[in-house]
Amino acid sequence: xxxxxxxxxxxxxxxxxxxxxxxxxxxxxxxxxxxxxxxxxxxxxxxxxxxxxxxxxxxxxxxxxxxxxxxxxxxxxxxxxxxxxxxxxxxxxxxxxxxxxxxxxxxxxxxxxxxxxxxxxxxxxxxxxxxxxxxxxxxxxxxxxxxxxxxxxxxxxxxxxxxxxxxxxxxxxxxxxxxxxxxxxxxxxxxxxxxxxxxxxxxxxxxxxxxxxxxxxxxxxxxxxxxxxxxxxxxxxxxxxxxxxxxxxxxxxxxxxxxxxxxxxxxxxxxxxxxxxxxxxxxxxxxxxxxxxxxxxxxxxxxxxxxxxxxxxxxxxxxxxxxxxxxxxxxxxxxxxxxxxxxxxxxxxxxxxxxxxxx
Amino acid sequence: xxxxxxxxxxxxxxxxxxxxxxxxxxxxxxxxxxxxxxxxxxxxxxxxxxxxxxxxxxxxxxxxxxxxxxxxxxxxxxxxxxxxxxxxxxxxxxxxxxxxxxxxxxxxxxxxxxxxxxxxxxxxxxxxxxxxxxxxxxxxxxxxxxxxxxxxxxxxxxxxxxxxxxxxxxxxxxxxxxxxxxxxxxxxxxxxxxxxxxxxxxxxxxxxxxxxxxxxxxxxxxxxxxxxxxxxxxxxxxxxxxxxxxxxxxxxxxxxxxxxxxxxxxxxxxxxxxxxxxxxxxxxxxxxxxxxxxxxxxxxxxxxxxxxxxxxxxxxxxxxxxxxxxxxxxxxxxxxxxxxxxxxxxxxxxxxxxxxxxxxxxxxxxxxxxxxxxxxxxxxxxxxxxxxxxxxxxxxxxxxxxxxxxxxxxxxxxxxxxxxxxxxxxxxxxxxxxxxxxxxxxxxxxxxxxxxxxxxxxxxxxxxxxxxxxxxxxxxxxxxxxxxxxxxxxxxxxxxxxxxxxxxxxxxxx
Ligand SMILES: Nc1ncnc2c1ncn2[C@@H]1O[C@H](COP(=O)(O)OP(=O)(O)OP(=O)(O)O)[C@@H](O)[C@H]1O
Ligand SMILES: [Mg+2]
Numbered sequence: 001x002x003x004x005x006x007x008x009x010x011x012x013x014x015x016x017x018x019x020x021x022x023x024x025x026x027x028x029x030x031x032x033x034x035x036x037x038x039x040x041x042x043x044x045x046x047x048x049x050x051x052x053x054x055x056x057x058x059x060x061x062x063x064x065x066x067x068x069x070x071x072x073x074x075x076x077x078x079x080x081x082x083x084x085x086x087x088x089x090x091x092x093x094x095x096x097x098x099x100x101x102x103x104x105x106x107x108x109x110x111x112x113x114x115x116x117x118x119x120x121x122x123x124x125x126x127x128x129x130x131x132x133x134x135x136x137x138x139x140x141x142x143x144x145x146x147x148x149x150x151x152x153x154x155x156x157x158x159x160x161x162x163x164x165x166x167x168x169x170x171x172x173x174x175x176x177x178x179x180x181x182x183x184x185x186x187x188x189x190x191x192x193x194x195x196x197x198x199x200x201x202x203x204x205x206x207x208x209x210x211x212x213x214x215x216x217x218x219x220x221x222x223x224x225x226x227x228x229x230x231x232x233x234x235x236x237x238x239x240x241x242x243x244x245x246x247x248x249x250x251x252x253x254x255x256x257x258x259x260x261x262x263x264x265x266x267x268x269x270x271x272x273x274x275x276x277x278x279x280x281x282x283x284x285x286x287x288x289x290x291x292x293x294x295x296x297x298x299x300x301x302x303x304x305x306x307x308x309x310x311x312x313x314x315x316x317x318x319x320x321x322x323x324x325x326x327x328x329x330x331x332x333x334x335x336x337x338x339x340x341x342x343x344x345x346x347x348x349x350x351x352x353x354x355x356x357x358x359x
Numbered sequence: 360x361x362x363x364x365x366x367x368x369x370x371x372x373x374x375x376x377x378x379x380x381x382x383x384x385x386x387x388x389x390x391x392x393x394x395x396x397x398x399x400x401x402x403x404x405x406x407x408x409x410x411x412x413x414x415x416x417x418x419x420x421x422x423x424x425x426x427x428x429x430x431x432x433x434x435x436x437x438x439x440x441x442x443x444x445x446x447x448x449x450x451x452x453x454x455x456x457x458x459x460x461x462x463x464x465x466x467x468x469x470x471x472x473x474x475x476x477x478x479x480x481x482x483x484x485x486x487x488x489x490x491x492x493x494x495x496x497x498x499x500x501x502x503x504x505x506x507x508x509x510x511x512x513x514x515x516x517x518x519x520x521x522x523x524x525x526x527x528x529x530x531x532x533x534x535x536x537x538x539x540x541x542x543x544x545x546x547x548x549x550x551x552x553x554x555x556x557x558x559x560x561x562x563x564x565x566x567x568x569x570x571x572x573x574x575x576x577x578x579x580x581x582x583x584x585x586x587x588x589x590x591x592x593x594x595x596x597x598x599x600x601x602x603x604x605x606x607x608x609x610x611x612x613x614x615x616x617x618x619x620x621x622x623x624x625x626x627x628x629x630x631x632x633x634x635x636x637x638x639x640x641x642x643x644x645x646x647x648x649x650x651x652x653x654x655x656x657x658x659x660x661x662x663x664x665x666x667x668x669x670x671x672x673x674x675x676x677x678x679x680x681x682x683x684x685x686x687x688x689x690x691x692x693x694x695x696x697x698x699x700x701x702x703x704x705x706x707x708x709x710x711x712x713x714x715x716x717x718x719x720x721x722x723x724x725x726x727x728x729x730x731x732x733x734x735x736x737x738x739x740x741x742x743x744x745x746x747x748x749x750x751x752x753x754x755x756x757x758x759x760x761x762x763x764x765x766x767x768x769x770x771x772x773x774x775x776x777x778x779x780x781x782x783x784x785x786x787x788x789x790x791x792x793x794x795x796x797x798x799x800x801x802x803x804x805x806x807x808x809x810x811x812x813x814x815x816x817x818x819x820x821x822x823x824x825x826x827x828x829x830x831x832x833x834x835x836x837x838x839x840x841x842x843x844x845x846x847x848x849x850x851x852x853x854x855x856x857x858x859x860x861x862x863x864x865x866x867x868x869x
Contacts, residue, residue, distance in 0.1 A: 223711070234704045
């Protein structure tokens with residue numbers, strides 16, 4: 001008796017949604033085993049990482065503010081990836097969006113008014129989109145692979161933070177600390193639930209995902225992204241130019257990463273600091289895939305990955321899990337998801353081989 | 360003599376369709392056996408089970424007198440069953456030799472493999488240089504790789520699913536020589552094709568399927584193409600009906616000095632093509648494959664953007680600079696020859712495939728949003744009017760049989776009532792009954808005053824369908840001639856400056 005893969009006539013809908021759940025469960029099981037083997041309390045680690053953030057109500061606000069940027073960036077990436085445009089540099093666009101917002105905040109430091117925050121948000125979106133325009137330009141004009149350029153620009157953006165906060169934007173009161181001054185009140189993102197840290201970015205994230213879902217499933221824009229990704233030749237025949245699609249995908253995903261960046265700097269940070277780039281832009285890649293490149297799925301996936309962030313911090317203090325543990329859990333989720341994806345298109349069949357058929 | 364292959368009561372069911380219903384027949388050693396049937400009759404499904412790609416739900420396969428379960432293609436190859444698919448699985452960037460080596464079940468040193476490949480090629484007169492990169496090969500040459508790959512296994516049964524639809528007439532002749540040699544050496548051949556004159560020329564026996572059931576077995580040499588077609592559809596074949604006293608109107612589509620740039624290595628561009636099609640006229644473009652037909656279609660449809668706005672006009676309105684969407688809005692619709700991934704998206708539903716080309720002309724879009732209800736209604740109409748065998752507008756394009764997808768695509772464009780319709784290979788892989796229906800639909804569209812351009816390699820189709828005929832050769836178009844005033848020989852001669860099939864290019868360097 002042996003097993004083999006048989007191509008399904010149509011991709012399995014059930015598996016499409018079951019594999020992300022399966023990937024998370026498998027991550028917990030394998031994670032527990034691995035951490036036990038290397039001498040930690042494996043089951044405790046999984047409990048702290050995946051369950052404590054949910055059972056401890058005090059952690060919910062952390063979940064919200066960590067999930068928000070993941071959902072916003074993940075939504076943008078899910079749109080670009082649908083069209084097979086591989087923007088890997090959301091982290092850089094996130095940073096540049098935040099820098100653009102910081103610039104507005106610092107330039108309006110002495111002013112006040114309700115127009116400042118919207119202007120910052122606008123600057124953030126534009127900044128992120130412009131930063132994503134560089135790989136788009138290189139791809140469409142010179143056919144340079146966008147994976148490389150967008151990724152490398154991430155490192156450039158982080159150097160840009162260091163440069164700006166050491167020189168022109170350095171806090172005059174900062175006793176030598178390389179960081180900007182704290183934003184004025186009009187440039188700070190308000191909280192939406194009193195006495196918590198849950199800021200306006202959280203509802204914005206949900207709205208962004210819902211709007212994106214509507215657009216992707218009902219509009220010509222969404223159709224364009226899907227058809228370019230599924231069959232580029234047919235897309236051209238249907239009147240969707242490849243270059244325009246690359247531009248749209250890059251600008252939308254970059255703009256949303258920039259939006260997440262400005263919300264992050266105006267919300268939790270309220271100033272630009274050297275450690276601003278914490279990897280949301282990379283984790284959002286996992287979020288996009290775990291969410292099945294579907295904005296509604298991205299909401300759930302964003303929450304799952306936020307759990308690992310929050311839980312990772314918990315486990316660091318309670319059972320002394322190393323900092324890298326969070327990354328390991330996140331990587332395992334992606335790994336099992338991609339491996340499980342084969343079940344969407346193939347089914348496992350048991351075959352009984354007879355001597356004549358045995359090869 | 361025992362049968363080489365015997366099928367007993369083979370049944371295969373897909374959701375909503377019985378693709379094979381209790382099919383039994385047998386193939387003798389050295390026999391060339393045709394499998395005929397309408398689109399969706401279940402031919403491909405049946406051979407996929409023989410090659411181990413799918414498993415029957417019921418029934419038995421007897422191989423050389425022994426009951427056998429063919430678990431997978433590897434097991435099939437081990438038994439001596441080879442298959443050549445219509446769509447090749449080759450790596451473009453690798454050489455012929457590397458491609459064959461990758462497909463082998465057993466690892467053989469490159470030198471030995473090359474020697475064996477050369478031996479097989481000489482034995483069967485399959486000329487091909489093992490060191491050429493696949494990207495530089497014509498479709499016919501690529502198919503030869505697949506055949507060599509199958510022959511290296513010394514097959515006792517070779518299955519060919521619509522092998523000739525992509526070949527030039529010369530290549531078809533060469534293929535038949537190879538198959539006859541193989542059969543003479545005792546290899547059985549199971550041959551699927553919709554080209555009935557080929558079946559008559561090649562095959563010893565024909566098994567006819569209809570709706571998944573075996574309905575007849577006959578000797579193709581004793582039948583006419585028409586009688587076989589009628590057995591397939593189970594009814595009389597309709598002739599094209601033209602309204603009497605048809606007149607052509609004013610010039611509608613005017614193409615003047617249309618040229619494209621050479622893009623890929625082996626892509627033949629069009630060079631200064633000019634022609635005029637009147638309202639009500641069907642204009643045929645004959646020619647051997649690979650003479651610029653693809654570039655011509657893409658330049659007309661707008662997939663290749665032009666540089667001269669007056670190169671293409673409809674009723675005097677210049678379309679030369681518009682993209683496909685712009686041209687469709689002005690009444691020019693087109694169907695490229697490749698169905699999968701070009702004219703249709705296999706993973707999308709038929710309804711979503713309608714949106715691909717019909718969204719603007721049929722107002723399926725409002726304020727950037729898609730009206731999926733309208734798309735569904737239209738798709739249902741295409742399915743009904745063109746007798747497409749599909750469960751409904753929600754079926755994915757990839758689940759349709761080849762010919763049914765072609766019917767859907769043709770219907771999708773024709774029912775948009777375009778002013779000008781340009782089609783390439785409109786009846787590729789379509790059965791005789793459906794081909795007649797598509798031809799009739801084209802004639803009816805012309806009768807309503809549309810101008811139609813048909814690009815085809817099938818001269819019989821063009822002669823039956825067109826009012827005017829021109830020949831494309833090496834990217835250039837001959838003078839247009841009236842069908843009826845021009846002889847087949849003349850056209851053959853025009854096609855003859857045959858480009859790209861010289862023996863020199865095919866020769867194996869010693
Ligand atoms: N993977 C599949 N899933 C569902 N239905 C299928 C699948 N493959 C084939 N069918 C259906 O089974 C029937 C037979 O299909 P098949 O491809 O065998 O036809 P065919 O005789 O080869 O036709 P054609 O001449 O058009 O190639 C069709 O109705 C087709 O839609
Ligand atoms: Mg078929």
